Amino acid sequence: MIHQKTNEIIIETLAKYPHKVNVKLGKILRARGMTQGDLHRLTGLRIATINELVHFKKKSFTVAHLISIMIALRIWDIRELIEIEFDEEVVEYFKQERAVMKRGFTEDLEKTLQANVNRMNEGK
Incomplete structure (x- = not known):
């Protein structure tokens, strides 16, 4: 309850x-010539989870998801991956x-x- x-x-x-949330994961993958499957193999995240993030169908995700993606894509500033604008x-x-x-x-x-x-x- x-x-x-x-x-x-x-x-x-x-x-x-x-507010607006802009998840840039799909753009980053395209720019780097990577697939969601590549990111899956690098992070261990389910392809369905990655797809939900790319299309922002998943409205909540864990810090572990974000950090795993950042490590795999060598991103050190979270604003490269996601922006939140009020x-x-x-x-x-x-x-x-x-x-x-x-x-x-x-x-x-x-x-x-x-x-x-x-x-x-x-x-x-």
Whole structure:
């Protein structure tokens, strides 16, 4: 039950703060004349996992996946592999929030934290 509630919180948070994710794996493989099968053999990752990453069908992946790919492709800056860009309104909001942070939290973050804790503890 807790897992389901945390997933709901994640989905709502992602929807609340519009962003774009650009996974560049397919472009990198094409530029280097490599196939997904080549990357599979270099990393041990399933071809299906690599394909999901290339086509951004897999919305979550592990740090181990990313690091394995970076090692295989000799990438040392994760921004070569993936970019995350927030809408301009979100960036401006984040800047305002950071300017008033106390102990790492803003008033909005304090409210969010308390609301999420309450949701996760429902039904315990």
